[in-house]
Structure formats: C-alpha cells, structure tokens
Amino acid sequence: MLHFVRKTWLYSAVAVATLGGFLANPAHAVDVDKLIPADAESVVSIQFKQILEAPILKKFGIDGLARLAVEANEDAQKLIKQTGINPFTDIDSLTISSSGNPEKGIKAVVILRGKFNPDKISKTVEEKAKEVGTEVKKINEGGKTIWTAAAQGQEVFLAFVDNNAIVASTIKDNVISALKGGRGSSEKFAPSMEAGLAKLSGKDILWSVSIITEEARKQMASNDQFKEIGENLDSVTMTLGLTDVAKMSMTAFTKDEKTAGKIKDLITQQGIPFAKLMSSGDPKNAKNVGKVLDALKVDSKEKSVSVQLQVTEDDIRKMINPGE
Numbered sequence: 001m002l003h004f005v006r007k008t009w010l011y012s013a014v015a016v017a018t019l020g021g022f023l024a025n026p027a028h029a030v031d032v033d034k035l036i037p038a039d040a041e042s043v044v045s046i047q048f049k050q051i052l053e054a055p056i057l058k059k060f061g062i063d064g065l066a067r068l069a070v071e072a073n074e075d076a077q078k079l080i081k082q083t084g085i086n087p088f089t090d091i092d093s094l095t096i097s098s099s100g101n102p103e104k105g106i107k108a109v110v111i112l113r114g115k116f117n118p119d120k121i122s123k124t125v126e127e128k129a130k131e132v133g134t135e136v137k138k139i140n141e142g143g144k145t146i147w148t149a150a151a152q153g154q155e156v157f158l159a160f161v162d163n164n165a166i167v168a169s170t171i172k173d174n175v176i177s178a179l180k181g182g183r184g185s186s187e188k189f190a191p192s193m194e195a196g197l198a199k200l201s202g203k204d205i206l207w208s209v210s211i212i213t214e215e216a217r218k219q220m221a222s223n224d225q226f227k228e229i230g231e232n233l234d235s236v237t238m239t240l241g242l243t244d245v246a247k248m249s250m251t252a253f254t255k256d257e258k259t260a261g262k263i264k265d266l267i268t269q270q271g272i273p274f275a276k277l278m279s280s281g282d283p284k285n286a287k288n289v290g291k292v293l294d295a296l297k298v299d300s301k302e303k304s305v306s307v308q309l310q311v312t313e314d315d316i317r318k319m320i321n322p323g324e
Contacts, residue, residue: 030202033095034182035111035167037174038189040097043197044208048091051205054242059313082124084117101215106154110168111178118160122147125158139172144179146172195253196235206240229266232259246311253304260300267307268298288318 036043052063067088070076080086091114099107122145129136129149139146139157146159157175158168167178177183188194196209212233220230232255241247254260272293279289292315297308 030197030200030207032189032197033093033111033113035161035165035178036095036097036109036183037099037107037177038183038187039099039107040109040189040193041099041213042208042210043095043097043193045093045095045202045206047093047205048087049093051242052088054205055244056242056246056313056316059244060316079124082120082127084120085114090115101213103215106170107174108170109174109178112166112168113164116160116163116166118163121160121166141176141179146175146179148172192234192253196237199237199251200239204239204241206238208238209235210237211235225266229254229259229262232256233263244313246316248309248311249307251304251306255303257300257302260303260305263305264298264300267305272296272298288315291315 030045032043033045051057052066054063057063070080070087085091091112093111093113095111095113097109125147126136134149136147136149139148141159144159146157148155148157150156154170156168156170157172158166159175159179161167161178165178167175169175169178189197190211192211193209196211200207200209212230212235217230217233220226220233234253234255236250236252238250239248241249252260252263254263275293276286276290279286279293292309292311295309297306299306
C-alpha cells in the first residue's frame with residue numbers, strides 16, 4: 001500500500017496523458033473523511049459495500065466467485081477468525097491521502113472504516129509481526145495505543161480511532177490528530193483540491209482528486225510535449241460508478257482553454273490510436289477493444305477537458321469471450 005501512495009503524486013500528472021481515468025459529472029462537493037489532513041495533495045476513496053452490491057457484477061457472479069475464493073482459502077479463513085473481520089460484511093470504505101514526494105518524504109494517511117474488534121486485530125498484528133521478524137512498538141497517546149513498525153524502509157504508525165475506524169500513517173502527528181477527532185471545521189484543503197472535490201458527489205464506488213504539485217510539474221517539464229500542459233494544469237478527478245453499467249470518467253482542470261484543448265488533442269490524436277495499436281496484437285479482442293475506445297467521449301469546455309466511457313454488460317461479455 002505504501003508503494004502505491006509513494007507514486008500517487010506522479011500519477012496525477014501522468015493521468016492526463018493516458019487513458020487511465022475518466023470524468024466525473026458535476027454535483028455537490030464530496031464529503032471527505034474528516035480524518036484526512038488538510039494538506040492532502042491526493043485523495044482516493046473506495047466504497048467496498050457498493051462494489052459487492054453492484055448489479056453489473058452480480059450479473060456475472062463476480063461477488064459470488066469472490067466469496068467462494070475466500071471460503072476455499074484456508075489462510076484467509078484463519079485470518080478472518082483471528083481478526084474477527086469478514087471482508088464481505090465488516091469493511092465499508094478505504095480512503096487514502098498523500099502529499100510530498102519520494103525525495104523529500106511521502107506523507108500518507110490510510111483510513112479504513114467498518115466494524116472492527118480492536119483486541120482481536122491487535123493481537124493478530126503482534127503475532128504476525130513476530131512471525132516475520134518485524135519489531136512492533138507501542139506508544140501511549142492520551143490513553144490510546146499507537147502501534148509503530150518499519151515498512152518498506154519507512155516507519156508506519158497505526159491506531160484504532162474507535163471500533164469503526166482504523167488510521168495508519170507515515171506521520172505520527174497525523175495519527176494523533178485522527179485520535180483527537182481529525183480535521184477541524186476551520187482547516188481547509190488547498191483551493192485546487194477544494195475545486196476538484198466540488199465536482200464530485202462521493203456516491204461512486206471509487207473517486208479521487210489529485211492536485212498538480214510543483215514536483216509533478218517538474219516531472220512533466222522533462223518532456224517537451226507535456227511541459228506547457230504541466231505548467232497550466234491544476235487538478236485531475238476520477239470516478240468509477242457501477243450500476244447495471246460501468247461508468248468511468250476523468251476531468252482535468254486547467255488554467256486556460258488553450259491547455260484544455262491541447263489535452264483533448266493529445267488524447268484523441270495520440271492516446272486512443274496508441275491504445276488501439278497496443279490491442280492489435282490480439283486480433284480476437286482488438287475489435288471489441290476498438291469499439292470501447294471508439295465509444296470514449298472526449299470534450300473540452302472552457303478550462304477543463306473530460307473523457308467519459310460507459311461499458312455495458314454486453315461489452316464486458318464480448319471482452320471476456322472475444323470469439324463471440
């Protein structure tokens with residue numbers, strides 16, 4: 001997980017030049033978990049219960065297959081018994097935020113919400129740590145326990161806020177802040193983050209907002225094609241919604257209309273053709289992938305550019321069975 005958040009700041013820059021995400025429809029601002037700090041430069045949230053209840057996944061029996069896979073796995077069953085966590089009923093959401101960069105240090109915060117048994121989980125964590133030879137230390141903070149251990153060369157801090165929330169971070173003060181109630185009403189996100197959040201409803205199974213930092217701009221500046229885009233890009237939002245269809249979307253907010261137009265041209269003139277070329281190696285599937293790519297809706301309006309894709313049950317079935 002830490003490997004993922006270490007690279008989030010860079011993904012926000014690269015996302016615009018690829019087809020890795022798509023646009024969210026304007027709505028009321030998403031209500032970000034109050035345990036996420038105000039200095040967040042990227043926020044990603046996944047709603048697990050909504051995924052399990054998604055009609056399109058049920059049609060393909062994916063939810064049932066996942067349950068059978070867990071039930072048939074002895075290690076998974078043992079872990080469920082030890083921790084008291086049933087992944088299909090006890091986990092509600094996962095929210096990850098990050099700021100900073102690998103050179104100066106990533107500030108990552110992970111919030112897991114659901115229904116937890118702190119005693120069982122704590123005991124399991126300590127037992128597993130001994131098994132793998134990882135030293136776990138305990139810190140008393142205002143009568144609550146913070147666990148700390150090294151992970152991928154960086155110290156990680158973890159605590160139970162209550163029976164319904166677990167917080168982990170690479171920064172001790174972020175965990176202490178969460179234990180005290182998290183972000184106060186007077187603490188605001190950066191303007192570009194607030195602007196991106198204002199475009200999301202938070203009702204999708206996955207949503208994210210990434211602001212373009214100075215470090216990300218430097219990365220993009222190393223490529224002449226992306227330099228001007230990086231200088232004028234503010235933020236990127238992504239969503240994935242699952243109902244009877246899958247709706248994936250992205251929007252990139254820029255400082256001017258010219259940059260929005262350039263991003264649109266980059267996607268339509270280079271991104272989509274490149275994706276088709278990459279899929280051509282599999283003739284059976286190339287036709288169906290091509291149809292999906294042709295269905296992409298790319299549009300620039302004022303200072304933003306959007307990409308939308310809707311995948312139906314029939315589209316998925318054809319990709320699973322390209323010979324049909």
